[in-house]
Amino acid sequence: MTRFRCRLLLLPLALCARAQAAAPAVQTAQTTQTAQTAQTAQTAQPVRLRYPLLFAAQVPPPHDHATRLSAFANHLPGIEAVPRGGDLMLRYPDGALRNLTREAGFGSEGEQGDKAIAVREPAVHWDGKRALFSMVVGSGPKAFWQVYEAAGLEAGGQVRIHRVAGQPADxxxxxxxxxxxGRVLFTSDRPRSGLPHLYPQLDEYEATxxxxxxxxxxxxxxxxxILNHTPSGAFSPFVDSYGRIVFVRWDHLQQDQLAQRDRDAQGNGVALPFKSFNYAGEAANAPALxxxxxxxxESRTGGSGPYGAVSAFTTSFFTAWQMAQDGSGEETLNHVGQHELSFGHFIPSFRDDPNLxxxxxxxLHANRNxxxxxxxxxxxxxDPRRRGSYLAIAARDRDTYATGQIVRLSGAPGLDAERMTVAPVTAGHPGDALPTGRFRNPLALADGTLVASHAPEVDAPAPDRPLAGLRLVRLVRGGDGLYRAGAPLTAGIRRSLWWRGAQGRQAWSGAxxxxxxxxxxxxPRPVRARSGLEAPERAVLAAEGVDEAALRRWLTTRGLALIVTRDQTSRDRAELQQPFNLRVPGGARTVSQDTPGGRTYDIAHFQLFQGDQVRAYPGRPGRRVLAQPLHEAINPANPGGPPGSVRIARDGSTAALVPAGRALTWQTTDPQGTxxxxxRNWISFQAGEMRVCASCHGVNQRDQAGRFAPLNQPEALRDLLKWWKSLPK
Structure with a gap:
């Protein structure tokens, strides 16, 4: 099995306002070269490539709020969010262009009506002869993005495009x-459970x-x-050369800022702006509360408790995640945390503990960017020539069309998170004034060439300063080792179109x-090595006479997973934002070798929460996910513990049954339930999955006491198996 390390991503600064001009991701040495001088003039001879390129051509969205190129909520199909008139294009090595969708009878010139289309995100089959992509057909209210497959892509071939059968049509x-x-994988806004009254799921930020x-x-x-349930969305997934699904996830596990504004308004005696409320459950007949x-x-505004002042907590971060192709083993890429990728932006959870x-x-981290x-x-x-090396765009989450600086993230399996790095590929700037222009969709080709979509603007776009355009370009390396935009890969694809939208007739003409x-x-198709439980857990099952396969079958038929932690008192040595001197009363104790005399916290219960869609707002369809005490799985009774909790055993271990296919999170509490x-993340599991986390905050190399990851045979698993054997089968 894939070993699960329960990464606690760390505390950020307060959430920025919409209009805040945050700095770009990775800072590099400044250069005076402008984007205009950096881009090589187009030559008469086209750039020759080894293989053809598939790409999407798109009419520019009117703005960057919940539209086609936005960082989040970019899946909306309305014609205002994704103007029609684009196509699926194929560029051959000699520069010749082929309009695949138009050849197959999709799309229209001039007026963008019932036959109008937009396309996005092609992905090539392992054999290199066909490709998946998404397309929305028509401009009416019942148009949805759907998955299509294209074949006949060879030069001189007859293109064939068909909608993939079996996908949700609504x-x-x-x-x-x-x-x-051979399965087809995709992201979708279908409700996790398929219940139509829960559509759409609303994100944790603005309930979008x-x-x-x-x-x-x-x-x-x-x-x-569903392979993983993500309360604020998953983006741009693919299978890497090691067989992992690698994707971007928006980590935004925080309390509802819209509800907080309602609370503030209520306290001031004014009208509630959002009128947020909770339902009693996810059922269609669940009463409103x-x-x-x-x-x-914890609260977005802070508070106090038995341990003194509690810091306000907000988080917003898009980062790399991984899971197996069956949906098991979900975690951040190589278990990397925000303190390795986005260091210097945290606050301690308890402000009165000087050791936090x-x-x-x-x-303790090799990354310096x-x-x-x-x-x-x-x-x-x-990068096909550098396995485990990933190109990415480091960008702000709004008002940029997700354009920014190209960076390289190291993440081969086995590379410890402490040794992962983010390195600049193109020039960055602390104020997001990118001297060689703005990039999207970086791609490393098999012959070593780098290409990307490029806009010449230095500054981020604004309502009065939109992007001039995004063109596919070859990247060229400069004397400073950084890349800049070279020759365009096309001569430009121009259209003159018009459509009827919310503001009447709208016309557009341009590239x-x-x-x-x-x-x-x-x-080559990657092969994922499969493995079972590790030795400590196998030993417990053997001692209790429990067959691993039989237990997995029982879990699968009931839609459950089993999660185990060997020692909740052991935490990674680099995590200083939450308590790290921990003790089970009368049992395991782990304290930092750097602060052995610091405050020690007793932990007695492991409380689990499940992501339920129970937050709603009048006049806004759909519901937001809230963390609710675990109620969809039965575990041994835990007298005196908070709702949805299991007992922490004397050796620091925990074991619990949890529902599969639903986002989960958790916390350790003291004997009183504090x-x-x-x-700091949502995690989901597959039916029949058994995941083991050696430590509470997974250990990269050593824990806070300087020890390696625990290898104890977890007492809590033994107790759970004894209880499980007593259940009717």
């Missing part, structure tokens, strides 16, 4: 890609519609299932934006 399905076993996760469709059987209460995580710190320990908050890493793509290029070439250490 949901937006996008970012499609092929699994190694979002995708619910990555979905799997087996064309042979028609089986559709006269409350907007939230229990997890907002600083990162620089000697901090990815700024209010954004993160977008549009990852693996289409060129996006999301992929190389049309064959690739939170001590909180998880």
């Amino acid at each position: 949901a937006n399905n996008l970012s499609p890609f092929y699994a190694a076993d 519609p979002t995708t619910t996760g990555i979905w799997s469709l087996d064309p042979a059987s028609g089986r559709l299932r 006269a409350t907007r209460a939230e229990t997890f995580p 710190s907002g600083r990162s320990v620089d000697r 901090s990815v700024r908050r209010e954004g993160g890493l977008f549009q990852l793509a693996e 289409l934006w060129e996006l999301e290029a992929v190389e049309l070439r064959p690739r 939170a001590v250490v909180r998880e």
